Amino acid sequence: MPEPKVELRESPGRNLIEPKPVGLAGTNLLFLREEEIRMAQDLLFFAYRDFTNAADVILDELGLGRAHHRALHFIGRNPGITVSDLLGILRITKQSLARVLSVLMEQGYVAQAPGRADRRQRLLSLTSAGQALERRLFERQKERLSAAYREAGAAAVDGFRRVMRAIMDDTARAYIDNTEPANRVPRGRPA
Amino acid sequence: MPEPKVELRESPGRNLIEPKPVGLAGTNLLFLREEEIRMAQDLLFFAYRDFTNAADVILDELGLGRAHHRALHFIGRNPGITVSDLLGILRITKQSLARVLSVLMEQGYVAQAPGRADRRQRLLSLTSAGQALERRLFERQKERLSAAYREAGAAAVDGFRRVMRAIMDDTARAYIDNTEPANRVPRGRPA
DNA sequence: CCGAATATGTCAATATGACTGACATAAATG
DNA sequence: CATTTATGTCAGTCATATTGACATATTCGG
Numbered sequence: 001m002p003e004p005k006v007e008l009r010e011s012p013g014r015n016l017i018e019p020k021p022v023g024l025a026g027t028n029l030l031f032l033r034e035e036e037i038r039m040a041q042d043l044l045f046f047a048y049r050d051f052t053n054a055a056d057v058i059l060d061e062l063g064l065g066r067a068h069h070r071a072l073h074f075i076g077r078n079p080g081i082t083v084s085d086l087l088g089i090l091r092i093t094k095q096s097l098a099r100v101l102s103v104l105m106e107q108g109y110v111a112q113a114p115g116r117a118d119r120r121q122r123l124l125s126l127t128s129a130g131q132a133l134e135r136r137l138f139e140r141q142k143e144r145l146s147a148a149y150r151e152a153g154a155a156a157v158d159g160f161r162r163v164m165r166a167i168m169d170d171t172a173r174a175y176i177d178n179t180e181p182a183n184r185v186p187r188g189r190p191a
Numbered sequence: 192m193p194e195p196k197v198e199l200r201e202s203p204g205r206n207l208i209e210p211k212p213v214g215l216a217g218t219n220l221l222f223l224r225e226e227e228i229r230m231a232q233d234l235l236f237f238a239y240r241d242f243t244n245a246a247d248v249i250l251d252e253l254g255l256g257r258a259h260h261r262a263l264h265f266i267g268r269n270p271g272i273t274v275s276d277l278l279g280i281l282r283i284t285k286q287s288l289a290r291v292l293s294v295l296m297e298q299g300y301v302a303q304a305p306g307r308a309d310r311r312q313r314l315l316s317l318t319s320a321g322q323a324l325e326r327r328l329f330e331r332q333k334e335r336l337s338a339a340y341r342e343a344g345a346a347a348v349d350g351f352r353r354v355m356r357a358i359m360d361d362t363a364r365a366y367i368d369n370t371e372p373a374n375r376v377p378r379g380r381p382a
Numbered sequence: 383c384c385g386a387a388t389a390t391g392t393c394a395a396t397a398t399g400a401c402t403g404a405c406a407t408a409a410a411t412g
Numbered sequence: 413c414a415t416t417t418a419t420g421t422c423a424g425t426c427a428t429a430t431t432g433a434c435a436t437a438t439t440c441g442g
Contacts, residue, residue: 036340036348037333041242041264042370043355046363048239049282051232065427073232083390091240096429098391120389120438142228148357149227152350157227159343159350164234166339172237179233258399274419287400289420311409311418 054144055137062133067092067100069137072126075110076134077179079125082115086124089175109133245335246328253324258283258291260328263317266301267325268370270316273306277315280366300324 055069074089075081087097101124104110109130115121126134149157165176246260265280266272278288292315295301300321306312317325340348356367 033337034333037336038268038329039352039367039370040336040340041329041332042268042367043352043359044239044242045261045264046359046367047355048235050359050363051235067428070236073236077229077233084388092428093430094390095392095431099428115389118389118439120436122390138229138232141232142225144358145228145231146224148354149231151357152353155346156350156353159347160354161230161234162343162347163339163351164238166342167335168234168237168241172241176230176233176237180230256398275417283399284401285419286402286421290399306418309410309418311407313419 051141051144054140058136058140064103067096068104071097071100071104072109072130072134072137075124076126076131080113080123081125082121082123088171104130242332242335245331249327249331255294258287259295262288262291262295263300263321263325263328266315267317267322271304271314272316273312273314279362295321 052066056066059065059069070090071086074086078085083094083097083101087094090097101110105112108127111125111127111130112122113125115123152160165173168176243257247257250256250260261281262277265277269276274285274288274292278285281288292301296303299318302316302318302321303313304316306314343351356364359367
């Protein structure tokens with residue numbers, strides 16, 4: 001019985017707990033707004049869960065975890081990134097990153113080079129093996145994401161991006177905006 | 192302690208690693224498609240990170256973790272849910288859930304009742320303390336999410352929902368579709 | 383040039399949340 | 413009655429994160 005059953009067979013207390021949409025317009029709107037937000041919580045949980053799952057088979061084969069994947073992703077996307085910038089993106093402690101990075105370097109996926117301007121820095125980049133691995137992981141997630149994009153359509157994708165960007169905090173927004181491709185379609189807001 | 196810096200001060204290897212959008216139309220489109228997907232990876236990471244962060248302060252005060260929050264959320268949303276249905280939603284093992292649930296029950300946030308139709312089942316629901324706690328946690332995430340919805344606009348929210356729904360797997364989609372408000376009819380269970 | 387600040391690395395100890403696999407009990411079901 | 417199901421539990425392990433202290437090399441301001 002491998003398939004997890006998600007459908008609920010009975011939910012006796014449901015109607016006792018949820019505020020019923022009564023005739024009063026204000027109350028009903030409030031209810032809908034709250035339900036909208038709770039739905040967003042569900043969406044974020046499930047979408048993120050299945051998005052991250054997509055690469056797990058490959059990671060398991062190699063004895064790596066999601067933390068390694070995240071590091072590979074952001075180093076691959078920002079070749080020559082400093083350790084402290086990577087820490088700022090991942091929002092984990094130096095020690096947590098150190099363990100992940102040391103594995104990736106030992107296994108030849110990530111290389112360090114001293115910064116030319118500031119020789120204290122260790123600029124991180126993917127080796128060709130690291131690029132290859134990151135690509136394998138990427139392809140798995142791409143399958144799921146591009147299928148979703150195809151299914152939802154271009155207009156929905158634009159809305160998706162806007163909402164996701166608005167959920168994250170300012171520093172992450174700044175990162176996202178700087179990482180966009182140069183030939184991007186202009187956003188709704190003024191620069 | 193300075194603000195974590197996310198902006199990248201130098202990225203020497205960037206242009207060496209990213210495939211350049213050459214004149215060839217096909218290659219350029221391929222590049223854009225790939226960049227679109229990598230952007231989606233970024234969006235999911237940052238949005239999920241900051242969405243989950245929102246409730247952490249309260250959880251820390253109480254010595255609870257995100258696993259407890261997830262359980263509270265899905266029990267609150269599905270009062271009377273069975274243990275196995277909750278396991279199917281969270282996709283964790285019985286043992287992982289057991290530890291979380293036993294804490295929540297010891298601390299009076301969650302109650303069990305034997306199923307009426309099937310007395311093997313332990314139907315889970317929030318106590319009033321559990322409802323109160325879930326609401327506190329909810330309000331924090333609501334601040335962030337409703338601000339994002341407001342900023343992005345109704346059309347974007349619709350697109351967001353479509354894409355998120357398309358990212359998740361079939362069982363999660365079925366759950367989402369059954370949980371939608373208003374057009375929710377009594378669950379298809381034969382009494 | 384010197385002292386302070388910065389970038390990075392490292393140590394030890396700890397916490398959380400997840401896992402596997404085995405086993406136990408009660409109840410439903412054919 | 414035998415089997416299956418729903419749930420609980422035990423023991424051990426792993427992955428990922430944390431804090432806080434300390435070390436080294438380098439940069440930078442006065």
